[in-house]
Amino acid sequence: MPRPPHLRTARLNSGSPRRRTVLKAGGTLLLSVFTALPARAAQILAVRVWPAADYTRVTLENDGALKTNHFMVSDPPRLVVDIDGLALNDTLKSLVAKIESNDPYIKQVRVGQNRPNVVRLVFDLKEKVTPQVFTLAPVAGYQHRLIFDLYPVNAVDPIAAMIESGNWSTPDAASTPTAPVQPGMPAAGQVAPDAVAKMEAQIAQGTAPLQTPGAAPATPRPQSPAGGAASKVTRMITIALDPGHGGEDPGAIGASGAREKDIVLEIAKRLKTKLEGLPNMRVMLTRDGDYFVPLGTRVEKARKVQADLFVSIHADAFIQPSARGSSVFVLSEKGASSTAARWLANDQNKADMIGGVNLGNHDKQLASVLFDLSTTAQINDSLKLGKAVLTEIGGINRLHKGAVEQAGFAVLKAPDIPSILVETAFISNPDEEAKLKDNGYQDQLADAITKGVRRYFAANPPMAKGRLT
Template sequence: MPRPPLLRTTPLGSARRRTILKAGGTLLLSVLGPLPAQAAQILAVRVWPADDYTRVTLENDGDLKATHFMVPNPPRLVVDIDGLALNDTLKGLVAKIESNDPYIKQVRVGQNRPNVVRLVFDLKEEVKPQVFTLPPVAGYHNRLIFDLYPLTPADPLAALIQQRDWTTGDAPPAPDALGTIARQDGGEAPAMPVPPMTQAPRPTLAPTPAPSAAPAGLPKVTRMVTIALDPGHGGEDPGATGGTGVHEKDIVLEIARRLKAKLEGMPNTRVLLTRDADYFVPLGTRVDKARKVQADLFVSIHADAFVERTARGSSVFVLSEKGATSSAARWLANDQNKADLIGGVNLANHDRQLASVLLDLSTTAQISDSLKLGKAVLSEIGGINKLHRGIVEQAGFAVLKAPDIPSILVETAFISNPEEEARLKDDGYKDQLADAITKGIRRYFAANPPMAKSRMA
């Protein structure tokens, strides 16, 4: 009996089947059209209002592209974001705008056209917007940032002068700390003796007549003392986080506020906070603010974490030009110097030249005076908490690079240590820290009275 013919399994048959399948697939695609790209999703929205500027952050799961333009009368900022679908998280931006925001009145959000979302910021005044993106870092996904700056930037010196509450007049002179400085209210007071110059030179005033009780042969100066306090981190940069969820940025701001009040209780002393609320300030801007007010001292306040939860104790750091004094100091400096990456700096407008100049101008005299200040403060802090090491350490902290201002960074305690985290959350301990730093500053000025400089107010 003859066999039935076999099915063709030759290469010719395979090629024919592939041709038929390809033709069918092409027909299907021509009917359905190209598959649309998946739109990015907004994961979180955050708003950080401040006098310096207001920041709006859209955290998303993709790389967004945005265009923006300003509309006058009334002032508005219009932003179109490509490749984005409107979702409930983005709609929630409307409720995030607070009535006391210095620059934003309200925001409107809508789907302008397919895959394009439009944001309209109704403004309280004209602004200079910066719109930029940030890549994923430190637990954040991609971020689209809107920074709304005033047309005329805030002047930290003008803000200090406007306060006019630098001394209450109730605090008696403290000869063991600041000497006797002329009162701001114009009353007669002896001038402060000025020792031989050890810092970078500054413009000097004509010497005033010396009182009979003062050491002979030294010029006298009457002026305000200005101290810059720098609460670390802020805004998009929470700093270290303790086991109970408390953020370093919140703890150090509370300590700085307490310290500011105590320092302003000293005669003829005024204090600048590099940030007075929860917003991010780039490292170079912190230094620049201190220099604009010709600060006599710069004190940066932190409560850092370490890889080992057992690490504990307070520390004081100053700048080093020759490397860190310990591996832990190097680790902490590297960690703190990441603040601009985490907090978010617009690289297109970042003043890299300024950062380079500050590094180049850091002088031996500044570091020498910083060490004196650091030793005085560390000695006082040692009376309320265990010291991580019994010496002032040195490392390349970017925030300490003002070339003409004695600068220290105080690690109040390790927030990663459960016991020290509990102390940092305690109001009594925060007050003790502020007292200790104040006493250290008074001790420093007793041995190193501030030098003459041009009167600013």
């Protein structure tokens, strides 16, 4: 059926040059409106501050990647950070109130809108610091994170810290004329030394073999003259305790909300007290508060104090809440001893990603291990230590495995220190989580590990060694 003339005319006019011009102008106007709209600014979701003697960390968690520029200002010392593409919100403003008066390095922080889409943070410092500013991609339960790590210009020396706390004999103290400590005789106010102290005294006097049982007998060292240094000071045993996780890395979390990082720190502190109650023993904690220590740094700290043993303490979780029992692990140079051990090692080795390590400044050599003769000997000694500790823990809790297991735990890779990782219990098991939160059970665990350490040294007297230079 033919269309009416007026409809045919309207159809022809829709494609006229004038019509096209009007449509084009309208489209250009619409495009200019959308172009003029500013890009959405990133939003800060959470702010956290982790003060510690080692360093202070400030974390800004946000919903997108951020670009920053930072510089130091002296007299008085300040760190200035400009963050691009960020909107100032109440969460970011709350950072001001999160700086505590006892923070070792930050006096206060000021937050403001420096210019459109740029927020400026000014950290007023208590002393000069070496800042590290870096970003972390989303991982685990975290979104994007912007990290400020403020390190002292002169890094904290773990040996100096032990000397300050009275847990290390200085060379001057060793050479000061004092009443000699006779082998096997207690000092005033002390209980009689146990087998460990007697062996230490014998080693200091040169009257005891330095090999472990079953080895060829050693040639006794000559007796020191009366009043010599060897007759005054016995060889101290240094133990490094490593409470896992900390700071940005909470570790495993139980059904009731208990966090692994809190539980293991409490157990480590109890264990430190008990070990230091033994003659000739001193203890260094790789962390003594709620802050993150990279895996390689934990090993480095133990080596700096020439630790005789390294004990890492954990309370991990498994995919099934029915998993239960305590375990002891040592390093493996040939692969994990079981599928569960491999899964656990892989899970623990993610700590650096979750806790947050500046990869641009990370010593990758610490993350690997050079398997040589010293590492093989370390693993053999670690197995002996692990068996002694596992035997004692078996007296207070069910064992997940009846033997020491092996896997590639990064934190056990000091080639010259016998090292074990103790899984105190599964925090993912509701019954064991309740135990781990109980002060009495924590005390029992500390007692059991202490007895295991004593058992190990009773069968494996420590070798004589020189002072760090």
